Amino acid sequence: MSDPIPGIAAPAHLRQGSSIGQPLTRRDGPLKVTGQARYAADNHPPGMLFAVLATSGIARGRVLGLDVAAAKAHPGVVEVMTPANRPPLAGDPDAKDSPFMFRLDALQNDAVRYPQQPIAVVIAETLEAATEGAALLAPRYAAEPPRVGLDGAAAFVPAAVGVGSPASFAQGEVEAGLAAAPRRMEAVYETPAQYHNAMEPHAIVAAWDGERLTLDTPSQGMAMAQARFAALFGIRPEDIHIRSPFLGGGFGSKGLANGPQVLGILAARLVGRPVKLVLRREQMYGPVGHRAPTRQTIRMGADAAGGFTAIASHTLTATSSFDDFIEAAADVAHTLYATPALHTSHEAVRLDTGTPMFMRAPGEAPGSIALESAVDEMAFACGMDPLAFRLRNYAEVEPASGKPFSSKALRECYAEGAARFGWAGRPLQPRQMRDEAGLLVGWGMGTATFPAMMMAGHARATLRADGSGLVETGAHDMGQGAWTALAQVAADGMGLPLDRLEFRSGTSDLPDAGIAGGSAHMATVSSAIHGAGGAVIDRLAALATGDERSPLFGAGNAGVVAREGRLHRRDDEARSESYAAILSRAGLAGLEAMGQGAADPAAQKAFAMHAHGAVFVEVKVDPDFGQIRATRVVGAFAAGRVINPRMVRSQYYGGMTWGVSFALHEHAVTDRRSGRIMNADLAEYHLPVNADVPSLEAILVAEQDPHVNPLGIKGVGEIAITGTAGAVANAVWHATGVRVRRFPIGLEALIGA
Amino acid sequence: MTLSISLTVNGTVQAVALEDPRVTLLDLLRERLHLTGTKKGCDRGQCGACTVLLDGRRTNACLVLAAAQDGASVTTIEGLAEGGQLHPVQQAFIDHDALQCGFCTPGQIMSAIGLLAEGQAGDDPERVREGMSGNLCRCGAYAGITEAVLDAQARLAAREDAA
Structure with missing residues (x-):
């Protein structure tokens, strides 16, 4: 049984339910374990053809020719789409009207601006014929030398980083603070290009019916995709129906409309039949985004007691030759540690790659592994335990803004995580511990942080004549558990048991739920759902309390509580009436209301809003061969109200696994001569396998936040990468005494050390 | 032809x-x-x-x-499911939240059933992890997958004992 929401101004009426906070299993679980959950590529409308992309084998230049005749001659091939016969678009795919709009490759010309760029589409009766047809195109190119690596082009200062943040920030006297500090460190950290690699390749099944369009395609932001496609094709957004009930992972790569989706729609238009286009795995290393590499130079100074005197962090990163997404890695220093002087700055180079994009904890993830490594180095320089050093520099207010935190249970995270891990007694010096097999053992830690953001989203609640509820919102479930947790919020919001509540989601004809990104989807959509349910109950209460035939007459809206499908008098719980009875007497077939979730500008002005955590890691390193294994990872996280602890724990496990991967496994390697990625597949681009993360533990630290949103929810999807990645790196140092600053840490950095 | x-x-x-x-x-x-x-x-x-x-x-x-x-x-x-009754591995995946996006899940479950039939892993979590390492999960549901496989093995063993 949940209480009235703590710390929130009393609502006009109270709603109670037992769903929020329960560790329910996934409502979509039975569909997913039986193969019945329908992902985009599982659709097969009548008359459907298969489209396969031909993608560029060079990084930069022009396509001189394609053997279209050979492809078309192949049995089963229906059509080959090239810039020469591509149907016209009403909008320019190279237009950019906002930071959330990215330039797309949709066969608008013969230019090649990155490897794996689409250069043609082969459409055939079978997948085999389309695949063969694409191979037969044998493109001829005029290639230019590719610009590769952070030293491959001249650096420039971008106009903005992330989404509209300033490229630099300065406060206090950094140089003076560094000069006066008895303890100083300066180091350069490098993080690689990474690719989202959702297990589900990007896919689209497109079907035109006149000027109406039906799309099965995974989307983290259906309404934005609808708007983009509408502008590109010159049709009305409401004439585009997107179905995205399940995403096979997104991690940011399915956040915004992408070029291959547009090509699938164009192909369907060209042949006048439904078309399915699915990316091959290697084609996901180009047109659908990645995390850009960074080179971060961090300088720190501390006084004799281990207090920071200054922190300076400079990031050099990369974007594409034709668009801007600048990984805001340095900005993570804005929120973490107290310092009288802070300077962050960014530069970028333009390379012949696809445009980088949001990838799970954009900015924070690469920023955190560098900053947490630097903090560890500074702590050691000060002769302090890394946890004691972090507590010495604990930020009571947000360092960059000076604002108080809306809530911050980081001290509790440090304490609970350290206790659970057994941090006490860790030797300060590295290379002090071995296990029974002679492996080197090291312990490291890191602080986790991620902003608690709100996007804009809507929901509709309907109370039906039989007293059951319907809540509708075009939300997105890419594995975070939206189908389950949002339904829990919906049930409590309408004062109904979960089995009396129907929850509809995952299609674009439902109220716009905004974008599932920035770890803001639960907070945003829950607020909308809670508001919609509240508005319905308000009206219901007004009907009952204003009707002298009701046992609730005269109680006033504030005098009733909604629970289990009935309104009860607060001062006399025995006096109650069912929703159905109230509607029936009023002669109503139902009640309906909308709700909205959005940031509260006043609260945002007054408070810094972030989730926090502390991660403790043990690694074991083979002293002879340098093999590294993260044998134990314990994270303690505080992120406001937890709707479903089972789903939240899984989000933390996922983030921690990404953190281990960031530190030890994944990176894209580019061939300097060709500009092509040499490991564009799942064997050579290393993702952690089950045996790579043998022991994870996530502690859900209690935290109440009265300011972030009505339900006090902070996001949990991204935070656990931060903290974890640096903790692994620090543990490797502690095990070996070797400080590796180029990630991922491979055994080549440790052999013979 | x-x-x-x-x-x-x-x-x-x-x-x-x-x-x-x-x-x-x-x-x-x-x-x-x-x-x-x-x-x-x-x-x-x-x-x-x-x-x-x-x-x-x-x-x-x-x-x-x-x-x-x-x-x-x-x-x-x-x-796998018989007469609407989930296979013990399927049920264990739900119970242990051994999935997030669900895309790798069918392959994980088939692999788990294969692993149990091979009889090589026993109740050793390390061997289960190793035996399940041919199935990638980008969401990072591995902890639940390992728990689910071990739990399903116990359920299947109990079922055999009862039979």
Whole structure:
């Protein structure tokens, strides 16, 4: 049984339910374990053809020719789409009207601006014929030398980083603070290009019916995709129906409309039949985004007691030759540690790659592994335990803004995580511990942080004549558990048991739920759902309390509580009436209301809003061969109200696994001569396998936040990468005494050390 | 030339006409038989999303040519539940939250059933992790997967003891 929401101004009426906070299993679980959950590529409308992309084998230049005749001659091939016969678009795919709009490759010309760029589409009766047809195109190119690596082009200062943040920030006297500090460190950290690699390749099944369009395609932001496609094709957004009930992972790569989706729609238009286009795995290393590499130079100074005197962090990163997404890695220093002087700055180079994009904890993830490594180095320089050093520099207010935190249970995270891990007694010096097999053992830690953001989203609640509820919102479930947790919020919001509540989601004809990104989807959509349910109950209460035939007459809206499908008098719980009875007497077939979730500008002005955590890691390193294994990872996280602890724990496990991967496994390697990625597949681009993360533990630290949103929810999807990645790196140092600053840490950095 | 093969799919013998010798078992299942529970993540045997049981052995369906499987028996994720009753591995995946996005899940479950049948892992979590490491999960649901496999093994063993 949940209480009235703590710390929130009393609502006009109270709603109670037992769903929020329960560790329910996934409502979509039975569909997913039986193969019945329908992902985009599982659709097969009548008359459907298969489209396969031909993608560029060079990084930069022009396509001189394609053997279209050979492809078309192949049995089963229906059509080959090239810039020469591509149907016209009403909008320019190279237009950019906002930071959330990215330039797309949709066969608008013969230019090649990155490897794996689409250069043609082969459409055939079978997948085999389309695949063969694409191979037969044998493109001829005029290639230019590719610009590769952070030293491959001249650096420039971008106009903005992330989404509209300033490229630099300065406060206090950094140089003076560094000069006066008895303890100083300066180091350069490098993080690689990474690719989202959702297990589900990007896919689209497109079907035109006149000027109406039906799309099965995974989307983290259906309404934005609808708007983009509408502008590109010159049709009305409401004439585009997107179905995205399940995403096979997104991690940011399915956040915004992408070029291959547009090509699938164009192909369907060209042949006048439904078309399915699915990316091959290697084609996901180009047109659908990645995390850009960074080179971060961090300088720190501390006084004799281990207090920071200054922190300076400079990031050099990369974007594409034709668009801007600048990984805001340095900005993570804005929120973490107290310092009288802070300077962050960014530069970028333009390379012949696809445009980088949001990838799970954009900015924070690469920023955190560098900053947490630097903090560890500074702590050691000060002769302090890394946890004691972090507590010495604990930020009571947000360092960059000076604002108080809306809530911050980081001290509790440090304490609970350290206790659970057994941090006490860790030797300060590295290379002090071995296990029974002679492996080197090291312990490291890191602080986790991620902003608690709100996007804009809507929901509709309907109370039906039989007293059951319907809540509708075009939300997105890419594995975070939206189908389950949002339904829990919906049930409590309408004062109904979960089995009396129907929850509809995952299609674009439902109220716009905004974008599932920035770890803001639960907070945003829950607020909308809670508001919609509240508005319905308000009206219901007004009907009952204003009707002298009701046992609730005269109680006033504030005098009733909604629970289990009935309104009860607060001062006399025995006096109650069912929703159905109230509607029936009023002669109503139902009640309906909308709700909205959005940031509260006043609260945002007054408070810094972030989730926090502390991660403790043990690694074991083979002293002879340098093999590294993260044998134990314990994270303690505080992120406001937890709707479903089972789903939240899984989000933390996922983030921690990404953190281990960031530190030890994944990176894209580019061939300097060709500009092509040499490991564009799942064997050579290393993702952690089950045996790579043998022991994870996530502690859900209690935290109440009265300011972030009505339900006090902070996001949990991204935070656990931060903290974890640096903790692994620090543990490797502690095990070996070797400080590796180029990630991922491979055994080549440790052999013979 | 059309090739005709006989394939037992989830217990039902089917005559499959193949007009194209290039069709993989995975594409046959997904695009021709419309059994789309089996997923394609990489199409080259690197991710395990397409794992099925082929003559009882866990197999990456993307690496198998359908034409070479005349007379074979295939079990897919659609063929596990009996009379609406989930297979113990399926139920354990739900109970232990061994999935997030669900895309790798059919392959994980088929692989888990194959692993249990192989009898090599026992109740040793390290061996289960190793034995399940041919199936990638980008969401990072590995902890739950390991717990689910161990739990399912215990449930199956109890069922056998009772029988």
